[in-house]
Amino acid sequence: MVNIGIVGIGFMGMTHYKAMAQVEGGQVAAIVSRDPKKRAGDWNDIQGNFGDSGGVQDLSGIRCYETLDELLADGEIDLVDICLPTNMHVETSIRALSAGKHVLLEKPIALALDAADQIVAAAEKHQRQFMVAHVLRYFPEFRLIKQLVADAEHGPVLAAHFKRIISRPAWWAPEDLERTGGPAIDLHIHDADFVQFLFGMPIAVSAQGYIGRGETVEYINVHYQYDGPMAISAEGGWLAQQGCPFEHGYDVYFEEATLKYNSSWGEPPQLLTKDGEVCTPALSGEDGFVGELQEAVDAIAQGRASQEIGGQSARNSLLLCLQGIESVKMGEKVAI
Numbered sequence: 001m002v003n004i005g006i007v008g009i010g011f012m013g014m015t016h017y018k019a020m021a022q023v024e025g026g027q028v029a030a031i032v033s034r035d036p037k038k039r040a041g042d043w044n045d046i047q048g049n050f051g052d053s054g055g056v057q058d059l060s061g062i063r064c065y066e067t068l069d070e071l072l073a074d075g076e077i078d079l080v081d082i083c084l085p086t087n088m089h090v091e092t093s094i095r096a097l098s099a100g101k102h103v104l105l106e107k108p109i110a111l112a113l114d115a116a117d118q119i120v121a122a123a124e125k126h127q128r129q130f131m132v133a134h135v136l137r138y139f140p141e142f143r144l145i146k147q148l149v150a151d152a153e154h155g156p157v158l159a160a161h162f163k164r165i166i167s168r169p170a171w172w173a174p175e176d177l178e179r180t181g182g183p184a185i186d187l188h189i190h191d192a193d194f195v196q197f198l199f200g201m202p203i204a205v206s207a208q209g210y211i212g213r214g215e216t217v218e219y220i221n222v223h224y225q226y227d228g229p230m231a232i233s234a235e236g237g238w239l240a241q242q243g244c245p246f247e248h249g250y251d252v253y254f255e256e257a258t259l260k261y262n263s264s265w266g267e268p269p270q271l272l273t274k275d276g277e278v279c280t281p282a283l284s285g286e287d288g289f290v291g292e293l294q295e296a297v298d299a300i301a302q303g304r305a306s307q308e309i310g311g312q313s314a315r316n317s318l319l320l321c322l323q324g325i326e327s328v329k330m331g332e333k334v335a336i
Contacts, residue, residue: 002297003029005077005101007068007092009038011048012106013083014309016133017057019289025077030063032071039064068092072099079129087179088185090115093130097122102129104296106187109314111181113322116315123311131296131306132314136190137197138291140283141261141269148259148281149198151280155255157199160189161263162234164248164298167241174210184209184217184328186215188236190248192324193230193317197308200260201316202226204335209328210239222324225333254306258280 007014009031020028021311033039038046043054065071071080072095080096081104082089089110096103109132110116123130135242136142149157164187180186194200202224212218219237226232240247249262259281261269271279292309299306319336327334 003028004079005030005071005308006081007032008083009033014046014054022290032065088233093119094122097126104131119309130311131309134193135288138288154257158253159231160252162250164236166238168238182216184220189233192320206333207324
């Protein structure tokens with residue numbers, strides 16, 4: 001059994017905690033929170049952009065720590081699941097790896113490339129597994145694209161466009177850029193990562209966007225250049241007005257079919273084939289958070305490096321976002 005300690009009981013920590021109930025071979029053995037209410041199981045104040053509140057949790061069988069040091073001193077913890085703000089990722093990850101723990105880190109890996117490289121280097125030095133929870137790779141609507149690309153039943157991908165839009169958070173202030181990286185990292189990295197997951201690293205990016213308060217790139221539209229004629233792009237940002245719901249989706253143009261999806265439809269993906277038929281492909285039905293956590297547990301139990309959520313891949317996804325931001329500000333194509 002892989003014993004997990006979750007650090008940070010906010011919306012994502014709560015989400016991981018609940019998802020672990022469906023993961024085989026792993027269990028939450030401990031949590032870390034500075035909030036005594038959360039350590040007592042009162043999670044009613046936790047609320048995110050989907051799902052219910054945290055409610056009240058029975059933590060009677062779980063060790064509840066106030067500090068990270070207490071968790072790292074717990075010899076029974078195998079995997080530290082870090083669900084803290086991005087500006088805390090580097091120090092916390094390196095401390096956990098140095099203490100001999102495997103690490104699963106919420107996305108994005110970091111805010112700067114050299115910081116991401118420090119974590120990857122620490123994992124190699126201490127010979128521990130380091131993984132980053134890029135959950136979009138496990139969402140059934142997106143996993144479907146990976147399956148269709150691998151099967152090649154409808155021919156190669158000629159073009160694809162991905163979209164991720166929200167309204168500007170009411171709490172946002174320019175100083176928050178140092179904590180989150182802004183939407184061109186914190187939000188857009190989901191699709192940048194998924195583009196890499198599908199097609200590998202591009203050779204260059206060309207981006208346009210809107211630069212708002214505090215020199216924050218509040219909207220970004222990136223074209224990823226690959227060898228050959230394939231046209232791949234992704235947009236993300238928070239220019240939508242407050243009444244607009246969170247929206248993500250895609251249009252993928254295969255040689256002999258088109259796959260379309262948008263979360264605002266309230267409908268599953270639609271596949272349009274060359275014979276004029278429109279069908280609804282079967283989805284896996286697996287919760288994305290359960291899928292990524294199962295991969296982390298399996299990798300540790302089997303003593304293998306994860307090929308799907310490894311740290312180097314997450315580092316490269318951050319690179320794509322940073323180069324996209326640079327392209328917006330410079331107004332020119334940037335090589336990867």
